Amino acid sequence: MTVPASTNSNDGLGGSVGACEIAREVRTGRLSAVDVATAALARAEACQPQVNAFTTVTAERALEAARAVDRVVDQGGDPGPLAGVPFAVKDLFDLAGVPTRAGSMVLAERDAPRRDAEVIRRLGAAGAVVIGALNMDEFAFGFTTENTHYGPVRNPRDLRCSAGGSSGGSAAAVAAGVVPFTLGTDTNGSIRVPSSWCGVFGLKPTYGSISRNGMQLFSDSLDHVGVMARTAEDLGAVFGVVADSPLTGAPLPPRPRVGVLGGWFVDKAGPAARAAVARVAEAMSATRDVELPLAGAAHAAASVITYAEAGELHLDRIRNDRHRLDPVVRHRLVAGALLPADWYIRAQRVRARWVEQLTAAFEHYDLLLAPATPFVAQPIGTETVTIDGEDLPARPATGWLTQPLTPTGVPIGVAPITGLDGAGPLPLGVQVVAPAHHERWVLDALARLEDAGVASSPVTEIGGTES
Amino acid sequence: MAVSTLVAMAEDLRTYTVVAAGLLGIELEKDEIDAVVAQVARVARLVDALPRVPDDAATMAPRFTP
Numbered sequence: 331m332t333v334p335a336s337t338n339s340n341d342g343l344g345g346s347v348g349a350c351e352i353a354r355e356v357r358t359g360r361l362s363a364v365d366v367a368t369a370a371l372a373r374a375e376a377c378q379p380q381v382n383a384f385t386t387v388t389a390e391r392a393l394e395a396a397r398a399v400d401r402v403v404d405q406g407g408d409p410g411p412l413a414g415v416p417f418a419v420k421d422l423f424d425l426a427g428v429p430t431r432a433g434s435m436v437l438a439e440r441d442a443p444r445r446d447a448e449v450i451r452r453l454g455a456a457g458a459v460v461i462g463a464l465n466m467d468e469f470a471f472g473f474t475t476e477n478t479h480y481g482p483v484r485n486p487r488d489l490r491c492s493a494g495g496s497s498g499g500s501a502a503a504v505a506a507g508v509v510p511f512t513l514g515t516d517t518n519g520s521i522r523v524p525s526s527w528c529g530v531f532g533l534k535p536t537y538g539s540i541s542r543n544g545m546q547l548f549s550d551s552l553d554h555v556g557v558m559a560r561t562a563e564d565l566g567a568v569f570g571v572v573a574d575s576p577l578t579g580a581p582l583p584p585r586p587r588v589g590v591l592g593g594w595f596v597d598k599a600g601p602a603a604r605a606a607v608a609r610v611a612e613a614m615s616a617t618r619d620v621e622l623p624l625a626g627a628a629h630a631a632a633s634v635i636t637y638a639e640a641g642e643l644h645l646d647r648i649r650n651d652r653h654r655l656d657p658v659v660r661h662r663l664v665a666g667a668l669l670p671a672d673w674y675i676r677a678q679r680v681r682a683r684w685v686e687q688l689t690a691a692f693e694h695y696d697l698l699l700a701p702a703t704p705f706v707a708q709p710i711g712t713e714t715v716t717i718d719g720e721d722l723p724a725r726p727a728t729g730w731l732t733q734p735l736t737p738t739g740v741p742i743g744v745a746p747i748t749g750l751d752g753a754g755p756l757p758l759g760v761q762v763v764a765p766a767h768h769e770r771w772v773l774d775a776l777a778r779l780e781d782a783g784v785a786s787s788p789v790t791e792i793g794g795t796e797s
Numbered sequence: 798m799a800v801s802t803l804v805a806m807a808e809d810l811r812t813y814t815v816v817a818a819g820l821l822g823i824e825l826e827k828d829e830i831d832a833v834v835a836q837v838a839r840v841a842r843l844v845d846a847l848p849r850v851p852d853d854a855a856t857m858a859p860r861f862t863p
Contacts, residue, residue, distance in 0.1 A: 630846040665836030
């Protein structure tokens with residue numbers, strides 16, 4: 331891909347410019363959508379050798395869409411609320427004409443879809459411009475995006491480290507300023523983990539609130555579509571376009587009742603994670619710990635459900651395409667396919683009780699806080715992490731704090747926190763958890779943390795992506 | 798390691814894995830059986846962390862409001 335680089339940060343085209351700001355400028359004709367897309371494509375190209383965030387760049391399609399936006403503006407029409415805003419999607423959403431890989435070689439050889447996934451259609455109708463598909467763990471089964479087939483995604487905050495997963499490319503592209511927002515999916519933490527490790531804002535909305543039409547599933551009863559961005563405002567603007575229902579309801583109360591999840595969520599957190607939560611808790615005047623006894627069981631339930639549903643979903647592939655799957659992923663999928671029904675049903679019953687327990691907590695709290703990951707991003711290839719003197723299996727432990735919450739389906743935002751003792755430049759995210767369908771409360775809380783200077787997501791320049 | 802129900806009935810986890818894979822038409826190479834067994838064992842340990850909750854069909858069944 332070769333595109334002209336016209337990315338002076340003072341001309342409104344730089345990587346640190348947000349989605350809402352771009353849309354405002356394009357809608358008024360002060361900025362050309364083609365120039366914005368061209369700059370984003372140049373950043374994608376500059377960033378790719380070091381970060382490896384993209385699996386496909388759709389330059390021609392992007393420029394064509396951008397020209398259409400500019401024509402509407404020129405003719406005095408309404409180009410949509412996200413006019414000219416470049417974005418990219420995890421490579422499990424269908425992009426017309428581009429094979430949907432889902433991180434796998436097996437799917438790469440199928441015919442390309444004829445239509446876009448529903449979320450991409452909605453974003454296009456709102457004037458946003460898709461520039462490509464983003465790297466991920468194979469079939470979304472992982473927390474580190476160390477993809478055997480397409481290479482690992484490197485973390486823009488420290489290129490030696492993993493970007494997290496499975497939506498690693500989505501988080502990295504935002505952190506590096508390639509695009510102001512991306513789409514990802516979250517089954518056990520696949521938006522929240524990479525948001526935490528790459529230091530971007532993330533939103534896993536209420537289960538079922540965003541269409542999965544035209545998307546490769548992983549674990550049906552747990553799969554959520556979500557958004558990553560560098561501001562809470564941008565998260566809200568995108569959610570407002572892609573969600574089945576607009577952001578409605580009362581805003582977050584001025585003095586919300588905020589609790590900090592204790593027990594499992596403290597026991598499994600390292601020092602940086604505990605410090606990040608403490609900082610957010612102080613800013614939100616949270617004083618009380620909330621201990622939910624089923625949290626550990628909920629983690630187990632989420633894992634069992636994921637194994638079983640993913641194994642069933644991919645049964646034909648593990649029968650017929652076994653040599654083209656990453657062996658580690660194949661072994662997980664085979665194990666999942668073999669699980670006794672008793673185990674799956676037990677897990678779903680625990681899940682039902684866990685939902686009741688969390689729902690009851692929201693009778694006393696508006697929001698709950700927990701770290702998104704037990705530790706900051708780890709070097710690629712890390713097998714073991716030592717926390718408080720205990721050696722932990724790095725990959726499974728990465729999801730310990732996100733997994734329990736996914737089965738509840740409630741909306742969760744990630745606030746990126748930096749400047750943590752012992753973490754160096756690496757960020758760590760804090761989960762802001764709200765009752766079902768209260769995305770507005772999550773976004774209001776993230777915005778307040780941003781305004782207070784507690785959470786932020788600056789661009790890390792990679793190969794000239796900032797300028 | 799305590800494992801439950803069907804797995805406990807099998808001669809061991811390895812036997813269960815090989816037999817169940819065969820029943821589902823999944824071919825396992827000899828050199829990958831141990832890796833799959835390790836994954837099944839990992840899930841079995843997770844299952845041991847699941848409390849038995851009342852056998853309440855309503856947790857899974859559709860609920861209709863009259």
